[in-house]
Amino acid sequence: MKPKVLVTEPIHQVGWNLLAAETEAVAWAGPQAAPLAQALEEAQGVIVRSARLPGDVIRGAKQLRIIAKHGAGVEKIDVAAATACGVVVTSTPAANAQSVAELALALLLSVARRIGEYTRDLTLGKPQLRQAYQGIELQGRVLGVIGLGEIGLRVGRLAGGALGMRVLAYDPYRDPWPEGIERVRTLDVLLAEADCLSIHVPLMEETRKLIGPAALAWVRPTCILVNTSRGEVVDEAALAEAIRGGRLAGAGLDVVVDEPIRPDHPLAGLPNVLLTPHLGSVTEDGLMRMARAAAEEVLRVLQGEAPRYPVNPEALVKPNR
Secondary structure (H helix, E strand, O other), X not given: OOOEEEEOOOOOHHHHHHHHHXXXXXXXXXXXXXXXXXXXXXXXXXXXXXXXXXXXHHHHOOOOOEEEEOOOOOOXXXXXXXXXXXXXXXXXXXXXXXXXXXXXXXXXXXXXXXXHHHHHHHHOOOOOOHHXXXXXXXXXXXEEEEOOOHXXXXXXXXXXXXXXXXXXXXXXXXXXXXXXXXXXXXHHHHHHXXXXXXXXXXXXXXXXXXXXHHHHOOOOOOOEEEEOOOHHHEOHXXXXXXXXXXXXXXXXXXXXXXOOOOOOOOOOOOOOEEEOOOOOOOOHHHHHHHHHHHHXXXXXXXOOOXXXXXXXXXXXXXXXX
């Protein structure tokens, strides 16, 4: 009998094709059809995109061997509970890097040239004279990258190579340090020197509200902030206050705290703020790579092989229940 794999949300067909050859892969119909805990009762593997996997659900899935995250962030998965149960958690850390990096650059360019602001005014039937949308060139300006993983590194290299920006980065965990990007040892120095900021950190306790009132006090009033990581990394109330008060020139956000974003979000409609609905990885190429990578991790574990990108490698040496 083939092992059962549950897929909680739609994935690219290439992932389904890989699973179909070796497993009984089924799509979760959603909580209105069956609770996730019930859907996982006979599953040996699960591919999850944005659904939450709390500890009680993981502990109740007695046959589960692998949780494959379709993407990089695993904050919605109780990794500690999975480890205690001998369930390996994997991710696809580089699969969406180019897609997210390109969106970060698109947001930066759009805010720098006030494209979103003009589009909004035009849609409302209130376009102003073009001088009202005067922007800035990015060549020669300083880009500060917070978090120099796969995505942050690509953003830095794209901005430095294609736009001629001077790129600084802050990442206390990056070693060795890549060539072509200046290392800054403290976050406040980076904030004070940057003309533009691009955030690429995982969500954990030390990064929650990393950009809040204290951080924003260091930032130049001409600075542009871009966030494609997680909404909780930025204190949205403090950011809105800084923009309204003229202490920040603009922002491009692909992520907010409460998603999906609502039309009455406090940042919606503010001058030179561009909001997108967490679509950094939503490209044909990115979705294909993530689906393939997640499916391959499931197959490796179910076939007794080691996964390439384990989040909790200690679970590999712990007997499964």
